[in-house]
Amino acid sequence: MYKIALIATLVLCPASLVTAQEQTNSIHQGHKDKLDSNSNGAVERSEYQAFMTTAFTNLDKSKDGSLQSVEVSQVLTTEQFSQSDVDHNGVVSQSEFMKRVMADFAAADRSGDGNLQ
């Protein structure tokens, strides 16, 4: 749950000071409630995808469809940014962002049923 917790925490609370300890915890219940938009107790792939699409829009302050490093300086380290920038063009496009977060979802979904309980 490390990566998904990290991204969910950072996206939901980009301005808050998140400690390394908190980042290693699983999704905070409050965060899970926000992700679980139909309140069935599980975070479906579609809910996660919709949430992250909104998150991308919110992070893209310049509204050019890409995340510049300055736009995500509070939520991603330089290393995480360059890992997400698959084609190394200096920006993280929406497809690069979604590819990364959906890979995180798949990694967190150990049972492979498309839900995070």
Ligand SMILES: [Ca+2]
């Ligand atoms: Ca749900």
Ligand SMILES: [Ca+2]
């Ligand atoms: Ca941008």
Ligand SMILES: [Ca+2]
């Ligand atoms: Ca790129």
